[in-house]
Each structure stands twice: as C-alpha cells, then as structure tokens.
Amino acid sequence: MLKLDKVSKTYKTGDKALHHACFEVPAGQVVGLIGPSGAGKSTLIRCINRLVEPSSGSIQLGDTELTGLNRRELRRARRRIGMIFQEYALVERLTVMENVLSGRLGYLPAWRSYFRKFTGDDIAQAFSLLDKVGLADYADKRADALSGGQRQRVGIARALEQNPELLLVDEPTASLDPKTSRQIMRLIRSACQERNLPAIINIHDVLLAQQFSDRIIGLRAGEIVFDGPPDALTDDVLTTIYGDEDWTQLRGENGSGDQGEDASGVDLMESA
Amino acid sequence: MNHSSLNPQWHYRTPGQSLLRWLGWFWLVAFTVVCWQIMNENTIWAFVSDAPQQAADIGGRMFPPAWGYINNLWHPLWDTLNIATLGTLLGVLFAIPVAFMAATNTTPSVRFVRPLALLIIVSSRSINSLIWALLLVAIIGPGLLAGIVAIGLRSIGFVAKLLYEAIEEIDEKQVEAIRATGASGAQVIDYAVVPQILPAFWGISVFRWDINIRESTILGLVGAGGLGIQLNASLSTLAWNQVAMIFIVILGTVVISEWVSARVRQAVL
Structure with missing residues (x-):
C-alpha cells in the first residue's frame, strides 16, 4: 500500500510543481493520473521513488517512510518500486x-x-x-x-x-499507435491484477485512462482537483482539470478511442 | 507597376551587420598586407631565388632511395610501433578516470574534482609530444621508455577530452531508468553509461593510436627512440637517399595505421 501525505515539490527555479498531494493507493488498485502538460504528473510519480526529491510531506510504501531514507536505504526502497517510462528508456x-x-x-x-x-x-x-x-x-x-x-x-x-510492490508508469503510450497503446495498457493492467500490484499511471489520453484504471486522479497546476472512479469523470470534471473545452466530441457517439482523438482534433479547429 | 514600394521589404542583413562584415573583410586584407611585409623583411631573397635548384638538387640526391637501407630500419620501426601502441594504452588507461571526473553528469564533485580533471586535460593537451619527450629524455634518460611516457602523457588529455564530451552527451533517461531499479552508482555507470559511450571510446582510442604512430616517428629526433633516431642520423650525415627511404617507410606505416583505424571504427559503430 502507498500513502502520500501533503507531498509538495518546489523546484529551485521557484516553480511550484506539486502542492499538498494526499492520497492512498491500496494493493491491486490501478490509478490513472491525468492532467494537462506541466500539471505535475511526472513530478508526482518521480517524488515517490525520489528521482525527484520532494520538498515536504510524507510518502509511505508499506511500513517504510520513503522521504527520510539515506542513499543506501533509498536504493533498497527503489528495488521495491518498478518504473515504466515514456519512450521506454531501455x-x-x-x-x-x-x-x-x-x-x-x-x-x-x-x-x-x-x-x-x-x-x-x-x-x-x-x-x-x-x-x-x-x-x-x-x-x-x-x-x-x-x-x-x-x-x-x-x-x-x-x-x-x-x-515490485508498486508500479510507477510514466506516459507508457505517448509514442505508440492507438492499437499498440491498448495492448500495452492491457498488459500493465493484467500484470497488476495478477500480482495484486498497485500502480500509478501517468497518462494523457483520457479515454485510455478511463478504460484501464480503477480510479482517476486529476491534477491541475500541482493540485489534486479530482479523485474518483472513472465513470465520475464528467464534462464538468474535465473542465476543472483541463479548462474550458467542448468535451462531448471527445467521447464521440462511436465510442472508439481512435475516433475520439480525431474528433478532438476537429474540435480544436472549430474553436480556433 | 510600382510594386516594389508597396511590397514589404526584406533584407538578409541589417545595415549594421553589412558594415561589420565589410569591416571584417577590410581588416583581414590589411592584416595580410602587413604580415606579408613583416615576412619579407627577414627573408634573404638570394636564398629564395635559387630554391628550385636547391629542391631539385636534394630531390636528385634522394633518388634513388637507398632500398637496402630498409634492413637497418626494421628494428627502429618496431620500436616506433611499440612506442605508439604502449603509449596509447598508457594514455587511455589514465584518460578513463579523468574523463569520468571531468564530465558534469558523472563527476563526484563539480566544485573540486572537475576543475582538477580539466586541469589535467589542459596541461596534457597544451604540451606537444616532442616537448614531453625532450623533458622526459632529460628526466628518465634517452630510449623507448621516454617515448612511451611522452606519447602517453600527450594522449591523456586528447582521449579524456573527447571521452568526457561523449559522456556528457549520453541519454539521461536510460541512466534514470537504471537508477530507478535501485542500482548503485557503479552499476549505473556499468549498465547505463558505458554501453552508450563504448562506440565513441573505441573510435577515439583508435584515432589517437593512429595519430601516435605519426608522432612517434619523430620522437627519435630528441632521443626518445624509434625511426626518428635513424632520421636524425641520416639527416646530419646528409645521406639523402637514406632519408628518402625513411620517408617511404613512414608513409607506408601511416597508410596502414589509417586503414586499420578506419576498419576498427567501422566495426564498432
């Protein structure tokens, strides 16, 4: 189980990337972390295994408080946290x-x-x-x-x-085609179910997030503005997370994700 | 008709830039003229006027090369190759840790260790192999060892500089990924850094070996062993046909070393 309490990160440049993030992830739960670019999704994930050093707050994995660990203990803690990267990082x-x-x-x-x-x-x-x-x-x-x-x-x-006891996944599908994206998400999800593994998945594609997560957390400008089940992600909620936009097109009547993406492209042109 | 006055104007350079460029060219021409004058002041034209005869005379004495002299050259040639190869190995051996200390992303301390590593690189690079050899012949005496150490000292800076630049250009995401597994510092270097710089490392080392073969052919001029000793002896006895033979051997060796280094670089990429 993972527990975050008032985790904040302010970069040296003064950018407040994350402000008082609090949530718990029980074993086996797949959390989709959504939000606009620069909302702090990547920072949040990296604070957990301390690739980015959190400025304040507490992060607990099982019985281990991750924030206070020295280098040796941190390496031991990182062994327990698997990470999957955008553009693979092989x-x-x-x-x-x-x-x-x-x-x-x-x-x-x-x-x-x-x-x-x-x-x-x-x-x-x-x-x-x-x-x-x-x-x-x-x-x-x-x-x-x-x-x-x-x-x-x-x-x-x-x-x-x-x-691992926890999976951190950073934009796993960012450079993949829609079909491969789904296969990858399915693979991650089934691995989590099989091993009763909690996971936090950073993802841009709202439809993918809804389809493959048990729970959605929405970040906006470093603050958690939504935390709930995937079907609670209404147009109003999306507007809170991303700002004003005509969301009806996103879901589309045909429901499939590929067309959804196309639709949002058209959408952009219309509003421009 | 009068489109040009209506159409928006666009210039490749602003008037200020054009003026600067014009001044730059003017300065270059003026500088050339001045340099030409200074050069001519110290030239004895009497010597220059018969240059073609002199060149033809030496050329004539060089030809035909003393083919038989090659039997006196095998041993110094072998020495030269050894100086170059062992010197390169020595240089590379010391250059690796220096490069890791100098690269901003692997140095243990940007404040203290990195400047020290950069100092080593600069001092090694600023002194020519021939000067290193002069110093070392005075310190450890004439012979192969002085040559090897001279080549090695010169190579440290060259190899370390190119290698640390390669280290700084690696993809940090791969490093981050390995670090995230809980790997130690040494393991991160072994799994994430080394694989990325290995082609550059081989390329640089072989390139330096290639340069060192050329440099070690002249180290003998100051007594550090190899073909240079023979060259010095032939030059001072005005045995031009022997000099020609030595040139041919040097040319052959350099051609072969270039071929080898080109093949190795092809193989590692």
Whole structure:
C-alpha cells in the first residue's frame, strides 16, 4: 500500500510543481493520473521513488517512510518500486535480456553485475516474463533493433523483474499507435491484477485512462482537483482539470478511442 | 507597376551587420598586407631565388632511395610501433578516470574534482609530444621508455577530452531508468553509461593510436627512440637517399595505421 501525505515539490527555479498531494493507493488498485502538460504528473510519480526529491510531506510504501531514507536505504526502497517510462528508456545498446535483468541490479553486488552473473532464479524469471510479454525469441537481440511496442514490452518486463510492490508508469503510450497503446495498457493492467500490484499511471489520453484504471486522479497546476472512479469523470470534471473545452466530441457517439482523438482534433479547429 | 514600394521589404542583413562584415573583410586584407611585409623583411631573397635548384638538387640526391637501407630500419620501426601502441594504452588507461571526473553528469564533485580533471586535460593537451619527450629524455634518460611516457602523457588529455564530451552527451533517461531499479552508482555507470559511450571510446582510442604512430616517428629526433633516431642520423650525415627511404617507410606505416583505424571504427559503430 502507498500513502502520500501533503507531498509538495518546489523546484529551485521557484516553480511550484506539486502542492499538498494526499492520497492512498491500496494493493491491486490501478490509478490513472491525468492532467494537462506541466500539471505535475511526472513530478508526482518521480517524488515517490525520489528521482525527484520532494520538498515536504510524507510518502509511505508499506511500513517504510520513503522521504527520510539515506542513499543506501533509498536504493533498497527503489528495488521495491518498478518504473515504466515514456519512450521506454531501455539501454539501447544492451540486449533485451540484459535490459530485463537490470531490474535485479539492486539485489546484486557490483562485481557480479559487471560479469553479468545473475542468479539462476533471476534468469528463469526473466525468460518467463519475456515469454509473457511475447518476446521470448528476442532475448539476445539488441534493444535498438526492436519496434516501439516491443521496446515498451521489454520496459514492462524490466519493471516486473524487480518483483515490485508498486508500479510507477510514466506516459507508457505517448509514442505508440492507438492499437499498440491498448495492448500495452492491457498488459500493465493484467500484470497488476495478477500480482495484486498497485500502480500509478501517468497518462494523457483520457479515454485510455478511463478504460484501464480503477480510479482517476486529476491534477491541475500541482493540485489534486479530482479523485474518483472513472465513470465520475464528467464534462464538468474535465473542465476543472483541463479548462474550458467542448468535451462531448471527445467521447464521440462511436465510442472508439481512435475516433475520439480525431474528433478532438476537429474540435480544436472549430474553436480556433 | 510600382510594386516594389508597396511590397514589404526584406533584407538578409541589417545595415549594421553589412558594415561589420565589410569591416571584417577590410581588416583581414590589411592584416595580410602587413604580415606579408613583416615576412619579407627577414627573408634573404638570394636564398629564395635559387630554391628550385636547391629542391631539385636534394630531390636528385634522394633518388634513388637507398632500398637496402630498409634492413637497418626494421628494428627502429618496431620500436616506433611499440612506442605508439604502449603509449596509447598508457594514455587511455589514465584518460578513463579523468574523463569520468571531468564530465558534469558523472563527476563526484563539480566544485573540486572537475576543475582538477580539466586541469589535467589542459596541461596534457597544451604540451606537444616532442616537448614531453625532450623533458622526459632529460628526466628518465634517452630510449623507448621516454617515448612511451611522452606519447602517453600527450594522449591523456586528447582521449579524456573527447571521452568526457561523449559522456556528457549520453541519454539521461536510460541512466534514470537504471537508477530507478535501485542500482548503485557503479552499476549505473556499468549498465547505463558505458554501453552508450563504448562506440565513441573505441573510435577515439583508435584515432589517437593512429595519430601516435605519426608522432612517434619523430620522437627519435630528441632521443626518445624509434625511426626518428635513424632520421636524425641520416639527416646530419646528409645521406639523402637514406632519408628518402625513411620517408617511404613512414608513409607506408601511416597508410596502414589509417586503414586499420578506419576498419576498427567501422566495426564498432
């Protein structure tokens, strides 16, 4: 379980990226974090594993208070938090297998990881994860030889290889086509259900967020302005999060996401 | 008809910029004229006027090259290759830690360690191999060792500078991703930084080896071993046909080393 209490982040430049964020995520819940660009979604996610240092507040993962940890303890805590990135963030020149196994680095002394001497269990788990994401034959391919969707699958396998207690997902579908986006979201969701894993997914696409989350949190200018089930995301709520816009077109009569995106494009032109 | 006065005007440069450019060119021409005058003051035209004869004379003495002399050159050539190769290895060995200390994204301390690393790079780069060799021959005596250390010292700065620039250009997202798994600092460098800079590293090292082969052919002039010793001896005895033979050997070696370095760089990219 993850618990945030009054988490704030002010950058050195004086930008208030996050203000008093409070929420709890129970085991197995998938939270979709939506909001306009620059609302602090990315900052919020990175404050949890402290890739960004929060300015104040408390973050608890299980019994561990994450904010006060020293470097060594922080590394131990990060092992428990899997992260999936926008544009995959795989190490391009390493093989798929090395990328997946890098999820175990926190458990391995440096000399063993240098010689790529991972334990048998780690390797077996990596193979079964690759099999699960449909890339069993790609283990020895270099990451830069894969397509976008395949790379993000490797990214998912790397995060799950950590056997995490929490999944942080930052814009997983930002550079993928609509069909691949859905496959990736489905994969993340089923992994969470299978492992009873809580997840926070940063996402731009409101329809995807509604379709694949148990709960939606809306951020606007660093503050949480909505926290509720996906069907409670009414036009009024969307206006609170994103500002004025004709939202009826977004959902569209046909309901499918691809057309929804097209519709919002037309929408923009009309209002201009 | 009078469209030009109606149409909006657009100029590539503002009048100020045009004036500046004109002044720049004017300055360059004036400078050339002045330099030409200074140069001519110290030229003895009598020597210059018979330059073609002199060149033809030396050329004539060079030809035909002393082909048989090559048997005296194998050993110094081997020395030269060793100086270049061992010197490059030495330089690269020291350049790696210096590069990691100098790159802003891997340095342990921007305030203290980085300036020190940059100082090492600058001092190594500012002194030519030949000068290093002069100093080292005086300190550790003439011979191969002085040559190897001279090449090594000169290479540290070159390799470290290019390598730290490569380190600073890496994709930080990959670093962030590895750090997020709970990896230690050493593991982040091993998994996220090294794979990204490896092609640059090989390219730089082989390029420096290639340069070092050329530089080590002349180190013998100051007594640091290799072909240069032979060259010095032949020059001072005016044995021009031997000098020609040495030039041919140097040319051959450089061509081969360039070919090797081009192949290696192709292979690692």
